[in-house]
Amino acid sequence: MRRFFEIMMVAILLVSCQDDEQKELNTEPVTAKVQDSLEVLQGDYVYVADAAVLRGENFVYGVKQDSIAMLLSDKVSDLxxxxxxxxxxxxxxxxxxxxxxxxxxxxxxxxEILEISGASISDPIE
Structure with missing residues (x-):
């Protein structure tokens, strides 16, 4: 009977420890939700090699490289x-x-590209 009690105690300890580890693995990291709407941003744009940055008075953002960003980079490179x-x-x-x-x-x-300072009005933006 004593042997049975010892085996049961070990089994309970193993099961209870396993649940704690499993709960830790199943928790998802907390992420901040970013606003999903479009915003008008005004700032200084620079494109070098394969990275672009838009720097404003209160922000600095990296720019996702897609066709519109490449179009803006081409327009800016002329200036x-x-x-x-x-x-x-x-x-x-x-x-x-x-x-x-x-x-x-x-x-x-x-x-959308709204304005490029220094570009003439006759230059098509899009």
Whole structure:
């Protein structure tokens, strides 16, 4: 009888420890929810090699590289006097959490180019 009691105690301890570990593995990390609407952002834009940044008065965002961002980079490159010059722009963009762990916490996905300072009005933006 004593042997049976010892086996039951060991079994209960093993089962109770296993549940604690399983609960820790099943918990999901808490993530902040980022606003999903489009915002008009005005700031200085720079594109170098394979990365772009939009810097405003109160923010700095990495820019998701897609066709609209590449179009903006092409338009801005005509106005730059050197590779690291920042050109003032105004864009409509969606602010997203950065899926990568490197760089900025948030990136923007440009949806529409509203204005490029220094570009003539006759230049088509889109």
């Amino acid at each position: 730059k006097s050197d590779d690291f010059e920042m050109i003032p722009v105004r864009v409509k963009a969606k602010i997203l959490a950065n899926p990568r762990l490197e760089g900025w916490d948030e990136i923007i996905e440009i949806k």
